Amino acid sequence: MTLSKSYEPQEIEKKWYLFWEEKQFFKADPTSLKPAFCICMPPPNVTGVLHMGHALVNTLQDVLIRWKRMSGYETLWVPGTDHAGIATQTVVERHLLATEGKRRKDFTREEFFQEIWKWKEKSESQILNQLKKLGCSCDWSRLCFTMDKERNLAVCTLFKKMFDDGLIYRGDYLVNWDPISQTALADDEVEYEEKSSFLWYINYCFEEAPEQFITVATTRPETMLGDTALAVSIRDERYKHLIGKRVIVPFVKRSIPIIADHLVDPSFGTGVVKVTPAHDLNDYQMGQTHELDSINIMTPDGRINEQGKEFSGLTMQEARVAIVDALQKRNLISRIEPHNHRIGISYRSKAIIEPYLSKQWFVRVSQFKDRLRQVVEDKKVHLIPPHWENTYFHWIDHLRDWCISRQLWWGHQIPIWYNKNNPDQILVFDGFNLPLEVQKDPDQWYQDEDVLDTWFSSAIWPFSTLGWPHQTQELKKFYPNSTLITGHDILFFWVARMILMGEYVLNQPPFPEVFLHGLIYGKSYWRHQENSSIAYLTHAERLPYELGQTPPSEIHSKWEKMSKSKGNIIDPLEVIDFYGTDAMRMSLCASATQARQIDLDRRRFEEFKNFVNKIWNGARFVFMNIEDLSADHFATGLDLSILALEDHWIFSLLNRTIQSVNGYLKEYAFDKALSTAYDFFWNQFCAYYVELAKPTLANPASPSRENKQKILSLVLFSSIRLLHPIAPFVTEELFDKIKQKLDSQIENKTDPYTQEALISLKRPACIVSNYPQAVLEDIRFDVEETFTFLDQVTHAIRTIRAEMQMPPNMAIDLFIQAPSHDEQRMALEKNCDFLKALTRIQSITFTEDVQILPFSAQTLVGSLKLQIPLPQELKIREKIRLVKEKEKLIQQQNKLRTQLANTHFLEKAPSSLVSTLKDNLFQAEKKLEETIEKLDQLED
Structure with a gap:
């Protein structure tokens, strides 16, 4: 089986998302005996389309949901949208004024509601399609809206409970108008x-x-x-x-x-x-x-x-x-x-x-100050990063009663009715439709015209989405939620109020952990106009600079919050169409540090598009080299008795990578999880192990050939499952290709890698396969240390080749001088094939004597002296290089000696700095001697 030469994301992404939905892999079973893992999506406002901030928060949630799903949890990710009272009403009012020339007061309340519902349906449809393009694996059968029938019942129930408990009151108060x-x-x-x-x-x-x-x-x-x-x-x-x-x-x-x-x-x-x-x-x-x-x-x-x-x-x-x-x-x-x-x-x-002094409805949140503080102090809720705790406590210390009434039409209308003849007689209703008294005599009663603050309905989102006020199986299984991921800018608006309501209603905070990610900034570019005003560059104008071109001096730039007026918005759909979803998700994860501000560099997307292609090409190489490996042969497992150093090394690194990625995801260190997996796959597996395997793969008679084929397959299979939560589409496609090639009915118990791979291959898709777990006993630091030394030797030889401008296909000889009992020499003697495979060396000669070859490039690695004989035509070029190196070292020496001869400097400078300078001088002198020695050899 072979793969196409390049990865084309569009069709592959569409195919797999439809497959996941059809197979209902996103659906949660509240009766499952698996441990629960639940996230409620921070509901995006139905004001328009998603921006890059939404792409970030939903990518991070999806990473956790996919990781936990593959790790054996019953996962529920509840999707939803927010009615966003003021924001949506304002947007719709502007729309109606622009398209129909009408203002809100030109409509009845019911007519205006119909207009907003039409807007909501259109906006929500766009939002859901965008979330699906992001790859979000939500349980769409549980889609919620903060103003749907079930949430309205929950809001009214909460309002009545708080009113009856004396926690909601109406009064004249100075408000922010x-x-x-x-x-x-x-x-x-x-x-x-x-x-x-x-x-x-x-x-x-x-x-x-x-x-x-x-x-x-x-x-x-x-x-x-x-x-x-x-x-x-x-x-x-x-x-x-x-x-x-x-x-x-x-x-x-x-x-x-x-x-x-x-x-x-x-x-x-x-x-x-x-x-x-x-x-x-x-x-x-x-x-x-x-x-x-x-x-x-x-x-x-x-x-x-x-x-x-x-x-x-x-x-x-x-x-x-x-x-x-x-x-x-x-x-x-x-x-x-x-x-x-x-x-x-x-x-x-x-x-x-x-x-402004007016009559408003308030919640007595001041009564919850101690409980709000205690849940964070007692670590019932962990704020991550923990420095947000100080901000949270400051807010609590300055807490005032919460004004929850809004003079709007769009929102949950306050569930209170007044008697027209006796305004002091009121009804507080927590059911559907109308109170019985109002139904019996509708002309006698009128409802409060104000609506509730949007955050009032959002504050009960973690349990209203699970069926509260009914005692549902979902509420029992998935409350409290497992975590919350959201921007730090709504710590007070939303997070603290959810904690308050969870404690008040269910006597338990709604989640044990909150990851507060940074806010996304884009780079703005502008030029000054003649009238001293600023003109921001258009998207087309700034694009070359965002991709690395140096702007001229009259163009200024800085990182700012994304804004249409500043022209620094990056549209997630545009990124997906150009780079692919996986590349965008990787870019966002790589940017998701624990900083307050995320500077989103467009070049990131290019970088991770290249990485997606690397994954594809790495898999393509493996497939091309396992064509004659049958599924049943694969299932027989590895011959552990013939594993070479590089085999032990790649398994050690694989297990350490698996251990680290699992640990980083647990700590919400998305950037570190990705960089660890990236480094392993690109720099260790592809750059080293694949190169080391090539000679064995090319030799049909090699007894290690089938073992190498299996190791390549196993490491690739583990890698794509490791990367699946972050890059779900390319990994699902490759999982399917491997399943077609290697799925076998044979059971294996010979080695943990094949055994675990065969279990995962039985699964219908990568999304529901097993997430890799580390085989801790195979993490071999002694092997990695030896390999690191071999890497240093390889690097030194490659450096000589580069400096001498040797063609890549030029075979060279290597002479190594060191005592026969030297540990580093003995390590090299055991791994000559390793060096030959990576550096195009045709022969290696070991010697104890200092043997100066007539014309050679020389370098030191640890206790070893390496010499590579050079062709005569490189002699002049090498002499020129060494003369420049000599001049540079003399200048460096003179500068250091001048500094160290300056008594005033020595009196003021820290002793550690003086020690460093002396060491630098010693190294420069030593290197100068070697350079002069090399020049003398060339003269001879």
């Missing part, structure tokens, strides 16, 4: 930016003495329209005599008191602050303490309301300008200073967040 989306946001949904602004010093006149005033420093003059007090620090002696006095708020002519409070920083500004309880968190707390009025001056769309008198109708930013101008005209601003301060930005709409 997004005036574009016109909804409240939780603290975690607000991003902060440092902005350059000003500090305005405003004079407030005393009520009893209008000609006198007190000066207040503020960053937000526009909110003075809602001021209900001025405040000074309790500790500030400067203003003690003014506490209890009253001042007049400009424009609105409101009389307000001067109060004292510990929240005031006496070093800020003048030490006097304005208190606007409806529009600042600290002010709200002071308002509660001092029973101040809370006057809201803002409409939901971010404009000044009727409380603002002549400023009514202006946006908050417009009001700032107008109010400062009016204050200056009245001589009420004493000075203005530049000032930097942090402002909140909506993570979705990018609107400036306004603190």
